[in-house]
Amino acid sequence: MKRPAYSLVAVAVAALLGGCSMIPTYERPAAPVEADFSAHGAAPAGSQPATADIGWRQFFGDERLQRLIALSLENNRDLRVAVLNIEAARAQYGVTRADQFPGVNANANGTRQRTPGDLSYSGRSTIGSQYQVNLGVTAFELDLFGRVRSLSQAALAQYLASEETRRSTQISLVAQLANAYLNERSSDELLALAQRTLKTRQDSYNLIKLRYDAGAASELELQQAESLVQSALSEQAIAERNRAQATNAIVLLIGQPLPADLPAPRPLSEQALLADVPVGLSSDLIERRPDIRSAEQQLRSANANIGAARAAFFPRISLTGAFGTASSQLSGLFDSGSLAWSFAPQISLPIFDGGRNRANLDLAEARKNIAVAQYEKTIQTAFREVADALDAKGTFDRQIQSQQTLVDASRRSLELSDMRYRNGVDSYLQLLDAQRALFTAEQSLLQARTQRLNNLVGLYKSLGGGWEENTVAAKAAPTSTVQ
Template sequence: MSSRSMKLIPLALAAALFISGCSLAPTYQRPAAPVPTVFPGDPSQPGGPAASTVAWQDFFTDPRLARLIETALANNRDLRISVQNIEQARAQFQVQRSALFPNVGASAAGTRSSPNPYQALGFGGSVSSQYSVNLGITAWELDFFGRISSLKDAALAQYLATEDARNAAQIALIAAVANGWLQLLADEEFLEITRQTLATREDTQRLTKMRFDNGVSSDIDYQSSTSLAENARAALALLQRQRIQDENALALLLGAPVPPESMAGIRSLEDARPMADVPAGLPSDLLADRPDIRAAEQQLIAANANIGAARAAFFPRVALTTSIGTQSSQFSNLFDSGTKAWVFSPQITLPIFDAGRNQANLDSARASREIAVAQYEKSIQSAFREVGDALAGRQTLGEQVRALRAATAAESERLKLNTLRWRNGIASSLDLLDAQRSLFLAQQASVQGRLQQLQNQVTLYKALGGGWKG
C-alpha cells in the first residue's frame, strides 16, 4: 500500500464523521397546554413547597403507614416490572447509539484448494494455500442524513418515557397503599359501630319480646325489632367479609401479608396521624411535576424523531467497509515484509422505486406524531381535571364532615330520648326503631365522609405529582 493511500482512509473517516449529524427531523416544539392558567375555584394559597418536592415520608407522617409504603416499594411486582422496562429501554438506546460508531473487528482465515478433485484422495495435483489476518470495519453506515441519529434520539426519548412511567407507577402505588390503609381504618370503625348497633338492637328485641309476652307490645313491634336485629347481623357479616377483602387488596399492593402492627392501636380514622397540606400551585407546574405528563411528552419527542428517520430513507445510504492486514500463500511468512494488504470499499444505495413504501413509512410517522400530540394534550387535561376535582373536595369535604358529625350527634340524642320515652310507655316502638335505624345510617355516613376527606388529601398529593421523590 502506498503512503498516499494510507492517508486517504483516515481522511475519509474524518470527513464522514464531520458530515454526520445532519438531521431531517422536524424542530420539536412543545404544544401549548390546552387548559386554563388557573385551577377552577382554587382560592389563593399561601406560598409553600410544590407537592412534587415533598417527599412521601414528609407527607405521610404516620409511621405505620410509612412502613407499609416502604414494603410496597420493595416488593410490589408491578413496580418491579416498571424497573425492568427501564433497563430494557436503556439497552435498546445503547443498541441504537452503537450504530453511530464503526464496528472494528479482527479476522483470520486460511484456505487450501486444488483444481484436481482427486487431490484429496492422494492422486497428485497442485494445492494452493491462502492465509490472511485483517483488522477493519464492516458495512458501517455513514449517517449523512441523520437516519441513525434520529433513531437514536427516538430510543433515548423512549428510555426517558419509560423512566417517567416508572415514577408515575410509584406515585400510583404509594397513593393506593395509603388509600388501602385508610380503608382498613374505616372498616374497623364500621365494624365497631355495627357491633354496638347490633347489641342495642338485640337488647331492644329482648325487651320487646318480654313486653309482647306480657301483652304490652304487639306482634308487629316484636317482628319489627327482630327485623332490625337481623339486618344488623347481616351488615356485620358483610363488613367482616369486606374487611378481609380490603386487607387482601392491600396485601397485593404490598407484595407481602399486611403486618398486624400496621393496625396496632387503631380503632377509627381519627387514630391516624394527619397528613401534610400542600399548595396547588399553577396548572403549568404540572408539566414539570407529573411524571405521566413528562412520559407523554417524551413519547411525542420520539415520534418527532421517527419522522426524521423516515425522511432520511428517501436519500442515499452510504456504507463503508475497510480493512488492513496481511495476506500470504505461506503461513510461515504471513507477517513478513511485503505481505500487507488493504481494502477500502464504500457502497452507495439510492432508492429509486419501492412501490411507495418510504412514503407510507413517512405518512405513518407523521400520523404517529399527531397521535402522540393528542395523547400528550389529553394527559394534561386529565391531570388538570384530577387536581380540580381534588381541590373541589378539599373545599367542600370539611363542611360535609362537620355537618354529618352534627347530624350523628343529633340522631344519638334523639335515640336516647326515644329510648327513655319507650321504656316509660310514652313513645311507640316504631319511634324507637326508627331512631335506631337513623342513627346507624348517620354514623356510617359520618365515617364514610371522613374517609373521603382523608383519601381526597392523598388524591390531591398524587394529582399534583407528589410521591416519586424520596
C-alpha cells in the first residue's frame, strides 16, 4: 500500500529537480550615460508622443518621399534579408526548444537470417525470422539541471534579437532613403542655380563681347567674362552628376526603377517638409531603440548559455525505450502474447574531462562580459548620435539665418557693382567678384538647408523613429529612471 506514496514522492522530486535552473539571475547593466539630454538643449517631451511613435508619414511631409519610402519597405533587399534572418532564428529556436520534449517514433522492421550448422546449437543450419512493430523514444534527456532549457532560452533571445535587428534595419532604411532624397533635391536646386547663373553670365559675356567689338572693353574683360561662363558650365556638370548619382542611390534603396507617376517634390526651403521631434529621457532611448534592445537580447542569450555550461558539471540522464509487438512470423505480429518492450535508462557523470567543462564555463562567462561591453557601447553610441544631432540642430538655424542675410547682401552688392560698371565707375573686376560672391553664398545657403534637414532626419532615426507608418497616440510620461 506504500508504493503509491513512494511513487508520488519520486514524481515530486523529479518535478523539483526539473525546475532547477543554473542560469544566473539577469540584471540589466547600469546605463553609462546621463539621465537626460537637457545639457544638449533638449526640452521635455511633455504630452507629445515619443519620437519612436511618430509615423514616418507624419514626419516626412513630402508626398513624393512618402511614396518612395513605401516602395523601399516593399522591395529593399537588405530589409528582405533581415526578415529572412528572423525566419531562420525562429526555426533555430524551434529546433532547440524541441529538445525539451521526447521524440516518439514509429518503427517497423523485419529480418530473415540463415545460421550455418557449425554456429547452431543443434549442429544443423537454420533459417530464422523476426518482425517488430513498436513506438520508441530514443535518448530523451531528463533536463534535471536545466541544460536544455538554458539552451532554449538562449535561442529564444537570439530570435528576439533578430526581430529587433529587423526593426533597426527598417529605421536605417527609412533614414537612408530620406537622406538620398534630400541629396537629390539639393542637387536639383543646385542644378537650377547653376543654370540661372550660367544664363546671367552668358548675358554678361555677350554684353562684354559687344563692347569689345566696339572697342569699349578690353580683352582682359572679355577673358574674365569667358572664365565666369566656363566656371558656371563646370558647376552645372557637377550638379548634373550629383543628381544622377543621388537618383541611382534612391533606385537601389527602393529596389526598382523610379515610377513615372510620383508626386511632384517640395522645395527644400518649405518649413513643413519635415516635422519636429520631441526628445525624452535616455531611459526612453534604451527602451525604444531597436539596436539597444537587440544588444540586450544578445546579452540575455549569453547569460542563458552560462546556465547550460554550469549544468554540464552535473549528471546527464537520458531515456531510451520502445513498446510494441514482435514475432517470428509476419502474420503473428498482432497475435496474443506478441507484446514486446524495452527500457534503457542511461546516466552519465563527468569525472575527468581534461578541464573541458571548466573551460566552457569560462568561455560562456567571457562571452557574457563581451555582450555587456557591447550593450553599453551601443547605448553610448546611441546617446552620442542624439546629442550630436541636438547640438547641431540650433546651430543650423542660426547658420541658415546668417547665410540668408549674406545672400541678400551679396545680391545687393552685385546690383550696385553692375550699376557702377555700366556707368564706368568701377572696373569689370569688381563686378566679377560680386558675381562669384553671390553664387558662392547661394550655394552655401542651399547646402546649409540640406544639412539641417539631414540632421533632423538623423535625430529622428537616432531616437528610434521610422518603425511606425502612422503616429501612435501619445502615452503617459514614464516614471522610471535609468538603472
